[in-house]
Amino acid sequence: MSWGKRIRLSRILDSSGKSVVFPMDHGAYMGPIKGIESPWHTLKIAIENGVDSILVNKGILKYYIDKISRSSKKVGIILRISGTLAGRSEFETLTSSIEEALVLGADGVAFTVYVGGDNYDEAIRLFGKVVDESDFWGVPVVGEFIPSTKLGSSVESVKLAARIGAELGADIVKTIYAEPFREV
Numbered sequence: 001m002s003w004g005k006r007i008r009l010s011r012i013l014d015s016s017g018k019s020v021v022f023p024m025d026h027g028a029y030m031g032p033i034k035g036i037e038s039p040w041h042t043l044k045i046a047i048e049n050g051v052d053s054i055l056v057n058k059g060i061l062k063y064y065i066d067k068i069s070r071s072s073k074k075v076g077i078i079l080r081i082s083g084t085l086a087g088r089s090e091f092e093t094l095t096s097s098i099e100e101a102l103v104l105g106a107d108g109v110a111f112t113v114y115v116g117g118d119n120y121d122e123a124i125r126l127f128g129k130v131v132d133e134s135d136f137w138g139v140p141v142v143g144e145f146i147p148s149t150k151l152g153s154s155v156e157s158v159k160l161a162a163r164i165g166a167e168l169g170a171d172i173v174k175t176i177y178a179e180p181f182r183e184v
Contacts, residue, residue: 004138009171011107012053012076012140021174022046023055025080025110040064047071053078053107055142058096061104069105078142079106081130090117090148094126098133108140110174115161117148124168131169143170153178 001009013019024043026033036042039060046054047068053076054068061068061079068077079101082092092112101109111130113123127143134141145165147157158178165173 002135002138005135005140005171008076008107008138009140011074012078012172014052019052019076020050021053021055021076021078022051024060025055025057040067043068044071047073047075052076055080055110057083058100058104061106065105076107077105078108078110079104080110080112082111082126089119090114091119091123094130098130098137098139101139102137106139108142108171109134110142110144112144112146113165114146114148115157115164116151120148127168134171135169140171141169142172142174143168144174145170146176155180 012021022043024036024039024046026036043054043064044067050073055078057080061077068075079096081094081096081098081101083095084092091114096109098109109130111127113127114120117123131141143165145161147153147161151157151160153176155178158175162173162175165175
């Protein structure tokens with residue numbers, strides 16, 4: 001692992017290698033849901049209450065980077081670089097780049113793949129491109145690997161999705177919860 005990636009990971013994860021990441025990227029595909037109508041208010045509460053990192057879309061990061069950087073507690077920033085139309089598809093395409101993430105001050109990037117979902121082959125190709133570019137630039141990748149609705153949310157499907165994310169090069173795998181999660 002490159003030094004750049006190690007340094008950036010240390011901003012996302014705490015010294016034990018664990019982390020509380022506050023995901024505030026739902027607005028792009030769920031709209032103005034309850035709790036995130038005022039993004040800075042919500043982010044400020046999360047930061048003041050000790051989250052290690054935040055996960056945001058580029059519009060939120062661009063608009064609030066000054067406030068985030070002036071917060072009393074420093075947090076890691078993960079930029080979501082994939083997206084889809086609200087409620088339309090189990091396929092996410094690129095909405096940003098590794099270079100833009102670096103320019104915006106992000107410490108890592110996140111990309112979602114719905115395992116077995118629409119255009120799964122294209123999603124895997126795009127994720128591979130993200131991993132390659134991230135390795136080149138020394139940027140950690142959060143691979144959000146979620147079983148498609150066809151696969152369901154059983155522990156076996158979640159294990160499969162998480163394993164694929166790890167095998168394809170995610171530095172951190174994010175997935176859904178299934179019981180018993182310790183098997184995942």
